[in-house]
Amino acid sequence: MSDWRIYRGDGTVASTPISDLPPPPPWRTFTGEGNASRPDDDGGEGNRRVGGMEHLRRVPQPEEVHLVNASIQLRRPLLVTGDPGTGKSSLAYLIARELGLGPVLRWPVSSRTTLNNGLYLYDAIARVQASADGTEPDIGDFIHLGPLGTALLAADLPRVVLIDELDKGDIDLPNDLLNTFEEGEFEIDELVRYSKRQSAVEVLTHDRGHTATVHNGLVRCREFPVIVITSNGEREFPPAFLRRCLRLRVDRPNPQQLSAMVTAQFRGRERTDTGRLIAEFLERSSEVGGLAADQLLNAVHLATRLATSGAYIPDEEWKELLTAIWHPLAEPR
Known part of the structure; x- marks a missing residue:
């Protein structure tokens, strides 16, 4: 198809309102x-x-x-x-x-x-x-x-x-x-x-x-x-x-979309291996039947805060905390 789009979904922010809205039916x-x-x-x-x-x-x-x-x-x-x-x-x-x-x-x-x-x-x-x-x-x-x-x-x-x-x-x-x-x-x-x-x-x-x-x-x-x-x-x-x-x-976000979401919210200020965290998040999501993307953002924020204070160590205690943050969205049947 020829480019008939006025919305491209690329995340840009308009400096002025759209001026060429197409006519309605x-x-x-x-x-x-x-x-x-x-x-x-x-x-x-x-x-x-x-x-x-x-x-x-x-x-x-x-x-x-x-x-x-x-x-x-x-x-x-x-x-x-x-x-x-x-x-x-x-x-x-x-x-x-x-x-x-x-x-x-x-x-x-x-x-x-x-x-x-x-x-x-x-x-x-x-x-x-x-x-x-x-x-x-x-x-x-x-x-x-x-x-x-x-x-x-x-x-x-x-x-x-x-x-x-x-x-x-x-x-x-x-x-x-x-x-x-x-x-x-x-x-x-x-x-x-x-x-x-x-x-x-x-x-x-x-x-x-x-x-x-x-x-x-x-x-x-x-x-x-x-x-x-x-x-x-x-x-x-x-x-x-x-x-x-x-x-x-809307399907669940893929790794690239999750990475873009983290970048958008933290603007490069995250202080943790987000690639590894995203992989762990997707694995946990598969285990429990689906997690929400904001549960990943919660984990990145905590990891960043702990890393800033020098307390972030991906040990068993951290894994237990992640399990609590990444809790299932539905009660088990």
């Missing part, structure tokens, strides 16, 4: 008006998630790069599956940094998560308390857009949204997301009812210190967000949901 064109602001700085979250070396080159599998680009081209969510600790969530940060799309809007899912948690929350109690003195406070001060709701604000460039561990959510949550994914919009019921009195209301967004103006209670995107959904495979999703997503499985 006609059936994925959205008409939101306005231009919501976004922070330029992610407060170091990207560095914490994927490492801070701008010259580092991450070499993903070709399928990963192709599916990310297809997701962007088609304006469809990307459902990323794989074992825990394989770097599924880091993909969102790599995309945001390479394309210069600002901080990732992360929505961690739990068993109590509802669609409204991702779209917006309205604090009616706080509003009643604020009006106790007889004055009517601005309703927008009590409406807070969630990560997905913030991403659906109209803007010239998309935001990157990480819906993390969707399989931990309520069984109805994937179906609840369908209309929002399909239409690229949602209504804030409280503002729809309030629109007869005031059509434009300034509300809080998920970006700390930022606000956006909502007209007639409707939030509608102009550029569909880049949505990365992760799942550890704890349950299957309904066909209607899967039809609206592209699916990518």
Whole structure:
């Protein structure tokens, strides 16, 4: 294929936002008006998630790069599956940094998560308390857009949204997301009812210190967000949901990818034989049915700290410590 990629997955950090986003398919064109602001700085979250070396080159599998680009081209969510600790969530940060799309809007899912948690929350109690003195406070001060709701604000460039561990959510949550994914919009019921009195209301967004103006209670995107959904495979999703997503499985990192991960996080400051440690990690991972990559990083960090203090000796005591750090991710049956 000719080079149709706008995302290459090489670990670079854009100095300016992407300027040549490809046009969407006609059936994925959205008409939101306005231009919501976004922070330029992610407060170091990207560095914490994927490492801070701008010259580092991450070499993903070709399928990963192709599916990310297809997701962007088609304006469809990307459902990323794989074992825990394989770097599924880091993909969102790599995309945001390479394309210069600002901080990732992360929505961690739990068993109590509802669609409204991702779209917006309205604090009616706080509003009643604020009006106790007889004055009517601005309703927008009590409406807070969630990560997905913030991403659906109209803007010239998309935001990157990480819906993390969707399989931990309520069984109805994937179906609840369908209309929002399909239409690229949602209504804030409280503002729809309030629109007869005031059509434009300034509300809080998920970006700390930022606000956006909502007209007639409707939030509608102009550029569909880049949505990365992760799942550890704890349950299957309904066909209607899967039809609206592209699916990518992330395999466990190979030795070269683990070495790059260590370099990215420690920036060459590790004081131990990482090659040997990676080999031991892979052997242990095979024995216990799989380990998470951050368990390797934990071991490298401890080895580096011990080496700096002169206490690092790869003896039986160290091996026992490694066994404790590299514990199985699932209880034995």
